[in-house]
Amino acid sequence: GAVVSQHPSRVICKSGTSVKIECRSLDFQATTMFWYRQFPKQSLMLMATSNEGSKATYEQGVEKDKFLINHASLTLSTLTVTSAHPEDSSFYICSAIGSGPRVITDTQYFGPGTRLTVL
């Protein structure tokens, strides 16, 4: 099936620093990518939706200046957490929708997630 990767898988940073997380579709072209946040024992909360070459659409309550999303190509989206604070510590997961022989149309394929810990 379709494969989505994320890098890094785990990151620890100091409060006030910025962290970039990459999301890549490895064997298909991702026209749309999604970024989620998941707290322990809770469901996935959609943060933003990004389409290749255009600005991301953020969900209500998500600060777009804090969570910068760039979808520069059909295989790569990045999420940058700026001026991170301990309350930003969470599990960040991306997903992608796209086209290709390995994908089901309009189905989200998820990356393995990135665990962010802000000290």
Added chain:
Amino acid sequence: QKEVEQDPGPLSVPEGAIVSLNCTYSNSAFQYFMWYRQYSRKGPELLMYTYSSGNKEDGRFTAQVDKSSKYISLFIRDSQPSDSATYLCAMSDILTGGGNKLTFGTGTQLKVEL
């Protein structure tokens, strides 16, 4: 009331048992229904995808959708220890279509014991 309700469990069953996982929802516009499996500290993996009402079978897994009751189920036959994971239901409405803008349940933690 949440749009999608799912019992968080944990649900513990013996190996070989039939497992029934369920979600209820309130938004009648939901047309696309999915089940994802998520192992600890990993991203969700798509198990089943169903459009509108009906049943769908794939190996040991069967997904059922009853739109009149706003109720969906995932059945796992001959459960194995490797099925131990959190199972998330997800759905989207006819306006956004397909997998766009999914609404997730909280997930049910399943443990299959030897």
